[in-house]
Amino acid sequence: MKKWMVSAIAYLLVVVGAYYAYTSFTDTGAEEVSHTDEAQHNDGKTEVNTSEEEGGHDENHNEHESDTNVEGDVQPLIQLENEEIIITLKNKQGEMVSDLEVNHEKLLHLIVVSSDLNEYKHLHPETDEPGIFKVKHNLKPGEYKAFIDIKPKDLAYNVLPVPFVIGEAHEDHEHDPIQPDSSLSKQIGAHSATLALSSFKVNEKIELKFNLNGEIPEQYLGALGHVVILDEKAENYIHVHPLEGNEPLFETEFTNPGIYKIWAEFQFDGEVFVFPYVVEIE
Numbered sequence: 001m002k003k004w005m006v007s008a009i010a011y012l013l014v015v016v017g018a019y020y021a022y023t024s025f026t027d028t029g030a031e032e033v034s035h036t037d038e039a040q041h042n043d044g045k046t047e048v049n050t051s052e053e054e055g056g057h058d059e060n061h062n063e064h065e066s067d068t069n070v071e072g073d074v075q076p077l078i079q080l081e082n083e084e085i086i087i088t089l090k091n092k093q094g095e096m097v098s099d100l101e102v103n104h105e106k107l108l109h110l111i112v113v114s115s116d117l118n119e120y121k122h123l124h125p126e127t128d129e130p131g132i133f134k135v136k137h138n139l140k141p142g143e144y145k146a147f148i149d150i151k152p153k154d155l156a157y158n159v160l161p162v163p164f165v166i167g168e169a170h171e172d173h174e175h176d177p178i179q180p181d182s183s184l185s186k187q188i189g190a191h192s193a194t195l196a197l198s199s200f201k202v203n204e205k206i207e208l209k210f211n212l213n214g215e216i217p218e219q220y221l222g223a224l225g226h227v228v229i230l231d232e233k234a235e236n237y238i239h240v241h242p243l244e245g246n247e248p249l250f251e252t253e254f255t256n257p258g259i260y261k262i263w264a265e266f267q268f269d270g271e272v273f274v275f276p277y278v279v280e281i282e
Contacts, residue, residue, distance in 0.1 A: 071160075072155070072156045072157040073156045073157065074091060074097050074156075075090055076088065076148045077089075078164050083137060084134050085123070085125065085134070085135050085136075086134050087108070087133040087134075088132050097131050097155065100151060100152055103151045104223060104241070108125055108148065108149070108150050109124060109148075109149035109239075110122070110125055110133075110146060111237070112137075113230065113234055114143065115142065115144065115175060117230065117232070119139070119144070120263050123135045142165070142166060142167065143163070144166065145161040145162065146162045147160075159239075160237075161235055177232060178278050179259075180279055181277055181278045191213075191215065191268055193210050193211070193266065195209070195262070195264065195275075196209045196211070197209075197279065200279065200281055201281070201282060203253065203255060204253065206254065207249060207250070208251070209250075210225070210248040210249075210266075212266065215268060216246075218268065220272060223242055225248045226240075227241075227264050228240075228262075228265075229260055229262050229263075231256070231258055231260055232259045232261070248264075257282050259280050263277075264276075
């Protein structure tokens with residue numbers, strides 16, 4: 001009897017020992033998997049942050065540069081009603097987007113250009129309800145593209161053209177292609193501005209320097225000036241702010257060759273003047 005009980009106890013101890021050994025092994029395996037997933041997640045996050053820092057506006061002063069191959073988390077919609085442009089901001093789930101960062105003194109900058117790139121407007125719609133912005137306009141009948149420049153908090157956003165029409169659309173209407181300017185000196189009202197580019201080559205840092213005939217522009221929307229650049233099809237959008245200092249010096253980069261239109265905005269005596277230029281990048 002005693003021999004049987006000793007054998008039973010010994011057997012029980014073997015089983016219990018085997019059980020604890022097994023659970024200890026499986027717990028260790030789960031912990032390693034968890035650490036591996038966390039390491040992969042952290043590595044991915046670091047790469048994203050590095051990418052943002054390398055492509056951020058602190059380096060090249062392009063506050064916004066569109067990428068037509070990337071769709072962001074915010075999808076703007078434009079409506080026209082009673083001589084008002086109404087912009088509705090929604091995320092991919094159809095929810096209103098209202099949490100925006102102030103960007104150069106405004107929550108939203110609206111750039112509107114006509115299809116022939118002759119008309120240019122820089123407007124600042126206001127909001128009185130979440131995700132909806134409104135602004136009056138005096139645009140003539142025609143085809144336009146809008147560029148809604150915002151900085152949503154915690155959401156990816158890419159400034160893409162939003163086409164709209166005032167009046168009747170003319171699908172068969174084509175415009176003559178824009179041509180590079182023979183002179184980069186412009187006179188608007190009593191003010192003049194001459195543009196000099198450090199290079200006309202693609203994939204190079206290019207300085208845009210403006211000679212304002214001795215005039216010093218006033219601070220406008222928190223900067224000495226603003227520059228908006230579009231390609232000839234009005235698809236790729238670049239919004240540039242000046243480098244630090246007391247002169248209107250800007251820096252940008254063109255990733256594709258082609259013809260581009262540049263609008264430079266400067267404020268004198270409380271009034272904003274827009275100087276247009278057309279250049280060819282090779």
